[in-house]
Amino acid sequence: MFQQVLGALNGITHVGDHHNTNNNKIKGTVVLMRKNVLDFNDFNGSILDGVHELFGQKVSFQLISAVNPDPENGMQGKLSSPAYLEDWINSSLSTPIPAGESVFNLTFDLGEDIGVPGAFIIKNFHHTEFFLKTVTLEDVPGHGPIHFVCNSWVYPAEKYQKDRVFFANQSYLPGETPAPLIQYRNDELVSLRGNGKGELQEWERVYDYAYYDDLGEPILGENFARPVLGGSSEYPYPRRGRTGRKPSLADPKSESRIPLVLSLNIYVPRDERFGHLKMSDFLAYALKSVGQFLLPEFEALFDGTPTEFASFEEELRLYEQGIKLPSGPLFKNLTDNVPLELLKELVRSDGEGLLKFPTPQVIQQDKTAWRTDEEFAREMLAGLNPVIISSLKEFPPKSKLNPETYGDHTSTITGEQIEDKLDGLTIDEAIEENRLFILDHHDTIMPYLRRINTTSTKTYASRTLLFLQKDGTLKPLAIELSLPHPDGDQHGAVSKVYTPAEHGIDGSFWQLAKAYVGVNDSGVHQLISHWLHTHAVIEPFVIATNRQLSVLHPIHKLLYPHFRDTMNINALARQVLINAGGILESTVFPGRYAMEMSSVLYKDWVFPEQALPADLIKRGMAVEDPEAPHGLRLLIKDYPFAVDGLEIWSAIRTWVEDYCKVYYKSDETIQKDAELQSWWKELREQGHGDKKDAPWWPKMQNLKDLVDSCTIIIWIASALHAAVNFGQYAYAGYLPNRPTVSRRFMPEPGTPEYEELKTNPDRVFFKTITAQIQTLLGVSLIEILSRHASDEIYLGQRDDPEWTKEAGALAAFEKFGRNLGEIEKRIIQLNNDDEFKNRAGPVKVPYTLLYPTSEPGLTGKGIPNSVSI
Structure with missing residues (x-):
């Protein structure tokens, strides 16, 4: 039977x-x-x-x-x-x-x-x-x-x-x-x-709001206490889904946490949990296992060895040969607690006990091209974090930090240090011709730098100046590294400027300076560009949509696919990634101040500026031009993220407008839509409640307000997240290219470190950047986060062809799919055109992060509908 x-x-x-x-x-x-x-x-x-x-x-x-x-x-x-x-x-x-x-x-x-x-x-x-x-x-x-x-x-x-x-x-x-x-x-x-009361159970279908009060674990002591994010002017934050767990016994302002062994059971509404296919279960178990099992085992594995790789050749063995794991009882904890198939993936066990990772794209074609100045600059336009670079409008660069608190933070870069590198232009002429650019991580990091440097991290705030050459590529001009003044914040910064050099001690200093910039950019990428600006800001939209827009509402049908799995991955992140002592704090330079820093940066978040055209204009990377495609003229013609992004943005906006016009025949219809108005009111006043009084929120009184808002939501959840997530392994899977931590300051003349830099610069490089344990943990994590699930649904796709009955909506969606198909063809053409040097660069990695579709796995392309990983 x-x-x-x-x-x-x-x-x-x-x-x-x-x-x-x-x-x-x-x-x-x-x-x-x-x-x-x-x-x-x-x-x-x-x-x-x-x-x-x-x-x-x-x-x-x-x-x-x-x-x-x-x-x-x-x-x-x-x-x-x-x-x-x-x-x-x-x-x-x-x-x-x-x-x-x-x-x-x-x-x-x-x-x-x-x-x-x-x-x-x-x-x-x-x-x-x-x-x-x-x-x-x-x-x-x-x-x-x-x-x-x-x-x-x-x-x-x-x-x-x-x-x-x-x-x-x-x-x-x-x-x-x-x-x-x-x-x-x-x-x-x-x-x-729901009714806002009690601890929510797995079968409940309640969508409600809460502060980020569950990141710390104060019951374990002061080192694990973290401030509540959200609900205050000091630490504003988007809201997350409420779980209703009881307050911590050690701090009534903090929510108690589930023991890590039960981490998969954190509450989200059941329909928001990962799908049924194996990849989703793999993701959940993998995140848990990396935090719970791999970290302590890696620590044990390297307990008796130096804390850094000795050379580039040694690090390359991770991908080419693997690292031999102990055959004794060391990994017993892993084998007892992690499913066998997952264990094989996590520790790359091939039967010979080797810890081996796939070779990241950035070193597949050339093992050293990542170190070139051209590639260093190109990745600001086509790498993991292409949303920070901006045009330079004044020289020297100035700070927006409050001078009463922080003193004078005007850049110390001088004209003499850069003017001979501007192809005969003066600095004023280069600014006038829109050929000077800056990657500015100074103001972001400086307010926290004194505290960060009391930990094992030793790093700087940075500014990087770049020049746009006639061939469309960027050339680094100078890197400024700054520390808080030793006599107090009010005295400003102590800064030193480094300029490009290829050989000798100056060449070694220049490579280290680029590494410090990489550390800053890695942290800002993970904390701000990735976590805050996609994962965190979109969750309130998920909650408000389910609470205020019926499944019968056309805007619910429009947005629903773009919320798939988001609450689940964010809940897992709170449990094992962004929590006190979690993987992010263990692998990214701000350490325990990481989430607090992201809260401070949320103060600058403006919803309408998340529109790609508005973002490009704000950063001075584009100007309005009615004659140009999409109404914008890019100041760097070969800016792959912006070029492909504007195509995707325009396709999304056209789709949203076509769809909304099926249901809304007049602005009055929008104004009288009770559910729509309640949704928008709750989103502003509760979901992003710390910004409820901001004057920039769209009023939701006409079709333009509705189309603009829905386009931004879909852009954030799909294309923006894809652009900053799915290239992680391609570029940061090789940590020397994207180090996440620096552990030593620049060597000073007269010290043993300075002498070592002269004789063995590579050894000093590895002593400075991410340690072995953090490298293995970080690479394990980003490999998981860079993979497409086998049940992924991409932009322009739906999980059911009969998702709506309306012929007009279905026709508009079919048109959207055709537009995306044409965009795919154009991306392939651009990547095959040698005129556009920034699309592949010295490392020969084509820019495919905004290519709409993908196969499952580690592909470095594809735009899923939602923030699903």
């Missing part, structure tokens, strides 16, 4: 003929996935479910009329009699469907005519949940087929205070909702908002 049940659970059921020959009956199909397919830890429970279904009616469905109200039920839509799943156990295999899915017949006996259904109620009488994908009704009298896109976990009915309701794929603005469905629409939103 057990073998028969097992075979049936692994089988695919047959979908029979659903032609409706009885006007009193409606036939349909249900597609769902049972929990054992989705969670290998609950396989036995699902076997029992299959047995139980043989003996009873365990899942019921009732149709809700969209046209006929029931006077005895408050004029809500009439209900059909319950219908039940048929043939739960059925091993016939005549209809091919995706692996893991099961299809079941369903027959509704209407009895009294309910007219056209617009929703249904489902009740699950099993003892465990299942994932409901779709329900399709065939040949509804007077209407034809009706499709319900569900994509939701359905828990046992006893877990819910209100019935689970799913609506057909017809969108309605609130004022256009059929009267019999209005109360169901409103009740569903009330359920999703």
Whole structure:
């Protein structure tokens, strides 16, 4: 009997003929996935479910009329009699469907005519949940087929205070909702908002807000205490999803944390959890394992060895030969606690106990080209963090730090140090011709630098000046490294300037100066460009959309794909990445001040400036030009992030505008849309509540406000995140190219370090940058974060072709897909054009981070719909 049940659970059921020959009956199909397919830890429970279904009616469905109200039920839509799943156990295999899915017949006996259904109620009488994908009704009298896109976990009915309701794929603005469905629409939103009380359980579907008060663990002592981010002018922050856990016993302002061994169980609404495919489980376990198991094992592995690689050749062995792991009991903790297949991936065990990583793209073609000045500068335009560089408008560069607090922080770079490198131009002429640029990490880092340098980190604030050459490439001119004045912040900075050199001690100093800039850029990239400006700022939009926009609302349908997995990855990040003592603090230079720094930088976040054109204009990288493509003229023609980004931005905006025009025929319609206005109000006042009084928020009073806002949201969640995430392994998988920590200051003349720099500069380089343990941990992490899941859904794609019924919306989406296909072709053409030297550079890595589609894995291309990793 057990073998028969097992075979049936692994089988695919047959979908029979659903032609409706009885006007009193409606036939349909249900597609769902049972929990054992989705969670290998609950396989036995699902076997029992299959047995139980043989003996009873365990899942019921009732149709809700969209046209006929029931006077005895408050004029809500009439209900059909319950219908039940048929043939739960059925091993016939005549209809091919995706692996893991099961299809079941369903027959509704209407009895009294309910007219056209617009929703249904489902009740699950099993003892465990299942994932409901779709329900399709065939040949509804007077209407034809009706499709319900569900994509939701359905828990046992006893877990819910209100019935689970799913609506057909017809969108309605609130004022256009059929009267019999209005109360169901409103009740569903009330359920999703919750009551703001108590600890939330996994089956609850509550979206609510909380501060970042769960990063610290004060019960472990002062070293693990962290300030609450959000809710104050000192530490403003976007809100995260509420879990409702009890306050910490050591600090009532901090939320208690789940022990790391239980880290996968942190609450997010169940439908926000990762999908069912193996890659998603792998990601979750991998993040947990890197933090819980790999870090202490790496520490043990290198406990008796020097803390840095001795040479470039030694570091290259990570990719070419691997590092031999101990064969004794050292890794017993790993093998006892991590699934074998995951262990093989995490520690690259190939049967010979080698820790070996894939070769990053930046060193695949040339092992040394990353050290060139051209590549150093090119990556500011086409690397991991192409969103910081700006044009230089005044010389010397000035600071925006408050002079009353920090003194004078005007740059000490002089004209004499750079003017002979400007192709015959004066500095004023170079500025006038828009040929001077700056990578400025001075003001970002300086306020925290004194504290950072009391830890094991020893680093500088930096400014890097660059010159645009006639061939379109950038040439570094000077790097300024600054420390707080030893007599106090009010006295300004102590700075030293380094200029390019290829040989001798000056060449060694120049390579170290570029490494310090790389450290700063790595930290700003992870904390600001990546975490804050994509992951953190988008989560309030996820929450507000689910709380205030019904699934029937067209803007919910527009935005929903761009929120997939975001709350889940952010929750995991709070648990193992950005928490006190977590992986980020262990691998990025600000250490314990990392998240606090990101809070200070959030003060500068302005929603409309997240639009790519606005960002480029603000940084002085483009000027408005009605004659230019997309209305902008780039000051650096060969700026791959901006060139490809503007194409993607324009395609998204056209799609959003076409879509919104299907539903909003006038500005008055927008103004009178109660759900839309509540959504925008809550987003400003709660989701980004620390900026609720900012004057720059769009007023949401016309079509332009709506289109601009939705385009920015989609841009952040898809293309911007792709641009700063999926190239991580390609460029930073080789840590010398993107060091994350510096552990020593520049060698001073007369010291042993100075003498060593003269005789063995590579050894000094490795003594300065990221240590071995941090390198292994960092590379392990970014390899995970740079991979595309096998169930990824990319920009211009949907998980269900019948996601909406409206022909106008479907036509606009098809046009969007065609536009993206054309953009892919243009990117390939540009990458093959030798005129554009910045698109591949000396390292010969083509710029593909904004190429819309990708295969699974470590590809360095592809734009997923959402911040899903």
